[in-house]
Amino acid sequence: MIELGRYCLLGGLSLSAYGAVAAAIAGRRKNLALARSAENSLVAAFVVVVAASACLINLLLTDDFRVQYVAGYSASNIPTIYKFTAFWGGQAGSLLMWALVLAFFCLVAVVQNRNRNRKLMPYAVAVMAGTLGFFMLLLAFATNPFDTFPAGAAPADGNGLNPLLQNSYMVIHPPILYLGYIGLTIPFAFAMAALMSRTLDTSWIRVTRRWTLVAWIFLTMGFTLGGVWAYEELGWGGYWAWDPVENSSFMPWLFATAFLHSIMITEKKGMLKLWNFILVLVAFELSIFGTFVTRSGVISSVHSFALSNLGPMFAGFLLVSTLFGVFWIVRRSDQLRSEQRMKSFLSREATFLLNNLLFVSICFAIFWGTVFPIISEWVQGEKITVSAPFFNQVTWPLALTLLALTGICPLIAWRKASFKNFRRNFLIPLAGGLLFGGVALFLGVRSMIPLLFYSASGFVAFCIFFEFYKGARARQGIRSSSFLVALKDLTLMNKRRYGGFIIHMGVVVAFIGIISSSFFSLEELVTVNRGEEFGVGRYTLKFHELVQRADPEKDVVYARISGYKNQEPIGNFFPQKHFHHKGEQPMSEVAIRSALMDDVYIVLSGYNDDLTQATFHVFVNPMVQWVWIGIGIMVLAGVFLFFPDKKPAARTRVRRRRERIRTEAA
Amino acid sequence: MTGTMAVSGLPAPKFIVAGLLILGSVAYLMFSGINDTMVYYYTLSELAEKKTDLAGVGLRIHGHVSSGTIRIDRELSQVDFLVMEKKTTNTLPVTYQGIIPDTFKDGAEVVVEGTYQADRHHFQATILMAKCPSKYEEAQAASSEKPQTPDQPY
Incomplete structure (x- = not known):
């Protein structure tokens, strides 16, 4: 079993290395047979990684303490479920799980796109296989989960699993977070493929929007489960401490969210093209960085950094993949110009750009605070840390502006908003904001920050309600139905718009919870x-x-x-x-x-x-x-958004056939 | 590039100014945030060298709880103990008031945050974080892996 596991890791490494090289050559030479072969090697890599994972799980379940990993994270007397979850309890095992999930996502992406996006496929496969190859390299040579003790040195029993982690949230929290991190690899692969193959229309965005959404859903669930666990288990009364591990799960989320917003402007107006590529690149790098931080404890204990051979390898991969991404973005930058110019600050384009800048700024501030100890030690020779007060102080003004934009962005007019547009859309929501602020004041809230946040929440909530109301009324005008039916149809026919509003509603609920619990505890x-x-x-x-x-x-x-x-x-x-x-x-x-x-x-x-x-x-x-409920609404609405708009069945079938004919002809 | 012409050149000056303003205010927020909240992280020997000019400066000290020195006063929820450095003989008396973590005990690895009074050679802590010298970490250190810390405010 141990030997088999090791061979599987080596097999996975060779298959992904072959896949990366073959796919890149196939892309350059336009060799379809070679491209297919590279795709198949990714499928085979998935099979091999599944086999390796099965080996490790088998070793854990049979208490084979000759294996260092099994002895380190399991024991004979712990419940079977925790023997199983020890698979991702330690560093080597969790990296194997990373590889397993990535291989699975690659498989899905290959099956989904092999007939649809032929031009993108070879390069996307090359990037996916390259990333998988990196993790197989780590597993095979740096932190092999199948390493054994020298003969005779194997312990009689294992160490078991830290009781703090024997908790149902800790069982599901890491895998879910990983699904989120890894989900960002696929958008990165297709973005790079679009650049390399010069397929710079919106086809790569169509592929990656849903993958980003999947990653976004899992990241949201991931850090929330971490918060619920901290709240119920750690006993310090809060759910978010701004520690490096939490921050590194939040940062890729911010970029993924920014990307999901900026592509709307690209699809509608042909603007922000270059920006999208930057967002996808950074989101991917942050997901790798997050995995690294979570696994290595590099930031909580800088001095152990040098001991691990993982540190330099991760740093190397981050550097190489960033340079690779920047190279291709710069190389194609003259083809990524906007098709239109921005006209006015008071336009949807400008407010979307502002929302993107805010997401990125928040992320940058968090990143800076997270790595500050390392940087200050390098630069000044003294380790200076910042903790929760820094993050709270820096993020609140940005978060408040972002919250207000949640209401403004979807309603403000394109190009240039007129005064009339303003009055029509925002008069009632502004009254709603005053109402919320007034109620909070009446209930005894006297400090400025919460009052501002409650007012902004009221403003956004009324923006959304008002929009649903107007939409449903307009629909009733077209075909007379009851208000509720109109509301339902409106939402189902226009998922991206109204599903987005529901997510924003969740954001408002979560913000009310976050502000109340942080200020009035x-x-x-x-x-x-x-x-x-x-x-x-x-x-x-x-x-x-x-x-x-x-x-x-x-x-x-x-x-x-x-x-x-x-x-x-x-x-x-x-x-x-x-x-x-x-x-x-x-x-x-x-x-x-x-x-x-x-x-x-x-x-x-x-x-x-x-x-x-x-x-x-x-x-x-x-x-x-309210925090959990709000985030629950966001996740459910995200899942709802994942499914395509409701359309008459016959039309879809015809369109599908037409598409198939078109791809065969090409 | 479907039909529409690509626009070249820089955006209008007012957008550049606005962008710079936003970046400037974010930079200001971060700069002032760090200045207001930063805390120096020292080991005991580093503290011994710097002693003089640390009045009122936020400090984090890392060390181990010297065995047998923990005195807990339940009425005041206060604990006094001695932090020691494993490699040297440096010690530092610490007083902390507040909730005592489960992991705090003889020999535990601790990080205390607070202020240092050089004249009394005494540390008044407002935050106490402790990591148990548990077998989980020792085992991992033996296999040259990193301690697996749960999401704790470390």
Whole structure:
């Protein structure tokens, strides 16, 4: 099994190397047979990587501790599900999973496009195979998951999996995030193919829009699951700490989002062509950078950087692929000129460009803050770090402007907005913004930043509602139907526009949640005796007792607390401390009661030896659920957008046939 | 390039000015953000060298908890302990008030953030982060891999 796994890795490396070279030559010489052969080698590479992954999973499930990776991340007595998830628990395994997902995406992209985009295919295959080859190279030579201990040195049992990671969110969080990262490889491949083959119409955008959307959906889910995990497991009361790993999952998302917006301008107006290529290139590089940061811990511990041979290899790949991308963008730049000039600041083109600049600026600020320790150490010889306060301080003005643009961009007129256009579209939303701000003021919000954000949220929400209303009314005018039916038809016939509005609605909901939970969270650290009561905000909590319990694999100490909101009981809380027999550190299990308006969040922080007195860290976090709901709306609407517009079936069939005839003729 | 003529040349001056203004304000935000919030990251020996001019400067110190020095006062939720550097004999007394992480214990690798009083040789910490010297990391170090840190504010 071990040998087979190793051969599979080498096989995958050779197949992808062959695929990359053959496809590049096929593209240059216009050799169809060679191009097909390169495509087939990618398909074969997928089979081989599946086999390698199956080998590793088999070794994990059979507790083969001769293998260093198995001994490092699994153990004989952990639940089977965690033996399986140890596949991506460590560095080597997670890189193998990267390769597996990439090979799968390549397979799908090949099957999807082999008859449709012949001109793009050879070069796209070359880039995909090249990227896959890089990961196979890492796996085969730098961090091989099939490395064994020297004979006789194999341990009797493995180390097991860190209890913090034995959690259902941690089971799905890394794979989902990876799907997002890797999904950005395909747009990059097709963008490069468009440049190399001079197919600079919008055909590459048609292929990549949906791939970018897929990546965007998974990235959104990925960092959100990370946030939910941090919130429920780490016990510091928040869900986002701006640490390097979180940041590096957020950065490619920002570029993917910018790209999904800028291509609309390209499709409609033939502008921002060059810009799209830059966005795709940077999004791809950031996804590789993110994988690297996540896997290597390079930023949290700079000094370990030199020890790993992965660092230079990743840096090399980032450098080579960036130079490659920049070379082709520069080479074709004179063919990427805009077809029109921008006329006015008050136009849809200009506001879209501004939204793109803001996405990129936010990303740049986050990138700078994330790598600042490394850079300052290089430049000044002193390590200077920045943390959450920096990111909050820099991003809020940018995020506020971006939020306001969410309302303005889709409604403002093309070319140059007239005063009439303004009044017609924005008078009611402006009133909505004032309404939201006024309500917040009435409810006691006195600080400026949240008031600005609530007003902007109201403005955007009214923009969207008003737009749906106008659209449905207009549709009712054409064919008389009920308002709700008109609303439904409107949305289904015009998915990209109205699906986008639904995503924006999710953004508004999430922003309200983020602002409320960051600005109005209450926090209390209390030490109380048995039977004592304490209050946090409008909640009263009564500490009854501490209880000890012995489970098979751990000892548990839990507190029983009953909660009251304005004297009404809201149920019991059982914050706990777990002492895993195999783990060395105790783990706090947070007790959370979530409601739409606020979460009560209790951590058992400590207690005295005879269990009569306990210290609790209590948070009341307003509207955290809004964050999850808002992002949930964004993801669902994204999935909805993924499917094509509703069209009469017969017409689609005819068009498909016509397309097939056209490609065969070509 | 379907039908329409490509437009060449630079965009109108007003857009260049506007673009520069945006870039300038982003740069300003970042510059002032770093100045307001930056924190120096020192090991204990680096701290020993710099001692003099650190009054009021935000600092992060990395080290290990010296075994047997942890004194916890539950009433005040305060903890006093000694941070030591493994390679040298440098130590630093630290006082921290707030929530104590589960991973904080004898021998744990810690990062404390706060301010340093040179006259008392004492560190007042506002943030305490601890990483347990767990077998997971040792095992990984043995196989020359990096410690796998969960998404913690490190």
